[in-house]
Amino acid sequence: MSKLSEQDIEAKLLHFPDWEYYDNAIHAEFEFENFKDCFSAMSRIAFECEALNHHPDWSNVYNILTISLSTHDANGVTNKDFKLAEAIETIVEPDEE
Numbered sequence: 001m002s003k004l005s006e007q008d009i010e011a012k013l014l015h016f017p018d019w020e021y022y023d024n025a026i027h028a029e030f031e032f033e034n035f036k037d038c039f040s041a042m043s044r045i046a047f048e049c050e051a052l053n054h055h056p057d058w059s060n061v062y063n064i065l066t067i068s069l070s071t072h073d074a075n076g077v078t079n080k081d082f083k084l085a086e087a088i089e090t091i092v093e094p095d096e097e
């Protein structure tokens, strides 16, 4: 999977308002009601990661989940990252298009 250009990434990000591009990765932060809801979302995301064989750099502090996506093999952002970002959006914000 080849690395996307900065221009392609910025164009795709128009459809991903929660995400921004810097440091060769796309990043988002999600806030939940509490730790239980946050960790529950993380568990569901983990199954998607396994299904897609693509994994986030992420961290959690109580009800906050911070995620960075990049493709290590390509040393940048690829369509795999956008596919995972889409799956994450569906889990975290199921009511949004």
Ligand SMILES: C[C@H](O)[C@H](O)[C@H]1CNC2=NC(N)=NC(=O)C2=N1
Pocket (backbone or CB within 6 Å): 053, 054, 055, 056, 069, 070, 071, 072, 073, 074
């Ligand atoms: C061997 C396995 O396919 C690779 O290590 C996969 C697993 N998950 C991955 N996740 C991410 N984010 N980038 C990768 O390059 C990557 N590679």
